[in-house]
Every structure is written in C-alpha cells, then in structure tokens.
Amino acid sequence: MANVRIPARGTGHDLRAIKVVLHREMLRFLSDRTRMLSMLIQPVLWLFVMGTGLGTLVSGSIPGVDFRTFMYPGMISMTVIMTAMFSAGSIVWDREFGFLREMLVAPVSRGAIVVGKCLGGAVVACGQGLIILAMAGLVGVPYSPGLMLTLLGEMFLAAFTITAFGVTLAARMRNMQTFFGLMQMAIMPMMFLSGAMFPLANLPSWLHVLTTVNPLTYAVDPMRQAVFAHLDIPPQVNAVLNPGVEWFGWQVPVGVELGLVALVGAALLGIAVAQFKRAD
Numbered sequence: 001m002a003n004v005r006i007p008a009r010g011t012g013h014d015l016r017a018i019k020v021v022l023h024r025e026m027l028r029f030l031s032d033r034t035r036m037l038s039m040l041i042q043p044v045l046w047l048f049v050m051g052t053g054l055g056t057l058v059s060g061s062i063p064g065v066d067f068r069t070f071m072y073p074g075m076i077s078m079t080v081i082m083t084a085m086f087s088a089g090s091i092v093w094d095r096e097f098g099f100l101r102e103m104l105v106a107p108v109s110r111g112a113i114v115v116g117k118c119l120g121g122a123v124v125a126c127g128q129g130l131i132i133l134a135m136a137g138l139v140g141v142p143y144s145p146g147l148m149l150t151l152l153g154e155m156f157l158a159a160f161t162i163t164a165f166g167v168t169l170a171a172r173m174r175n176m177q178t179f180f181g182l183m184q185m186a187i188m189p190m191m192f193l194s195g196a197m198f199p200l201a202n203l204p205s206w207l208h209v210l211t212t213v214n215p216l217t218y219a220v221d222p223m224r225q226a227v228f229a230h231l232d233i234p235p236q237v238n239a240v241l242n243p244g245v246e247w248f249g250w251q252v253p254v255g256v257e258l259g260l261v262a263l264v265g266a267a268l269l270g271i272a273v274a275q276f277k278r279a280d
Helices: 011-030 033-058 067-096 099-104 110-134 145-170 176-192 205-213 217-228 235-241 254-278
Strands: none
Touching (some): 011 067, 033 067, 033 110, 067 110, 067 145, 067 176, 067 217, 110 254, 145 217, 145 254
C-alpha cells in the first residue's frame, strides 16, 4: 500500500500559497482584455467628459484650476476600487465552478488564501490605476516622482482594503448576480459620498456627517492632499477644493486618515479569514 505524504504546514508553505493565489489573480486579469478596457471606460468618461462639462459651470469660482485636476484623485480611487471589487467577486465565480472547493481542501491555511486574494486584487487594481496615473499631465497634474510614488502607495492601501471588503461579501455568496447587486448597493453610495466628485467644504450638516463616517473618504482625501501639495494655486481656491476632513473643527492629518484605512483593511481581512474558515 502506497504511503501518501501531506506536506507539513508552516510559514514558508503559506507564503508559497499566497504567491500562487496572487499569481493566478494577475494571470486571470491580464488574459481578460475586455475587463481591462471596461474598468477604464467609466473613470475616463467621468474625468474627461463630466469633468470638462462641470468645469465650464464652476470655472469662474475656481480661477486658475482645471476642475478635472480636482476630480483626478477621485477618478484614481474609482478605478482601483471598481477593479478591486471585481477581483474579489471572482471568488463567487470560483465557487460556482468548483475551483474554490479545491483551494479550500488544499493543505494550506485558509488565511493564506484570503491574503493572497487580497494582495492579488490590490496589485491588479494598482496596475489598472497606473494607466490613470499616466494621464496626470492631461489634467494639469505634474509628473513628480514623489507624487507618483505617494499616489501609488495610497492606491495600494485603498485597493487592499476594498478587496478585503469584497472578499468578506463574497465569502458566502452563491451566484454572481447577488454579489454584483450587493456590490453596487454598497460601493456606489460610498463612492459618491467620498468627496471624489465634489469638494468637502461648505456641505450641509447632514451631508458632512455622511462623508465623515464614510471609510472611502479617508482613501480619497490623502490622494487629493498629495496632488494639491504639488500645485500652485491661490490659498482661497485651495480652501474650497481641498479643505480636508474635519472632526468637530479639528482637521484630520493625512497620517491618521491612512491609519484608519489600514485599520479598516486589517479588520476586514480578519473578518474575511473568519468567514473562509467557516466556509464549506
């Protein structure tokens, strides 16, 4: 009778599993040209069509600034968030076709599968976001190496957190229609309330509260702060377009905002791992 040897679990074993899942996510995305194109169309339309249209209405109140420059950080966020959520949604597809069961019965930690999935979604989303970064000069954003690296790091953090959120949602879903319906219901209001498309200054009190409690606000605002730090604009215009986030009159520092996004991402990752440990 032949002996079957199951490799012992360990840190190295889990790291290899993370690498395999990450690599699979990248291959899946690169092989789907249609998906790559569709993920870019919406933010590009918002940036160049709606941004240009709205810019004609507000040009008199923001002299010296192209409104598309204001919208640029929000469009980066929209690109990485939508791509990250679609990457997370592939879990439901894997469940429908039986591949997820094969991963779950493999002799690796389920936590490693989730981490690989979240890292894969973040890397894929950042790859898509690089295309939007390349358009910076078209909307008046300078190609400063420091700015580009800062935006890339903030993109990765936002993408990882959103992928963890998507994995948490997808962990118990049985079909793609349910997942995408729930995704639209959750992501679109969060996106609109993040300040991606309108300034956070002088909002009605009820809308200010909604933007303050919205986690995506703390992903979008650091990107806008980074972009506006590299622009030469009048202080009064900066105060209107880039007021930052305030808690009871205290302006939240960028470091605190990024820390909150990282904390939410870690919490969502933990929930996703717990969901997968109970999955069958």
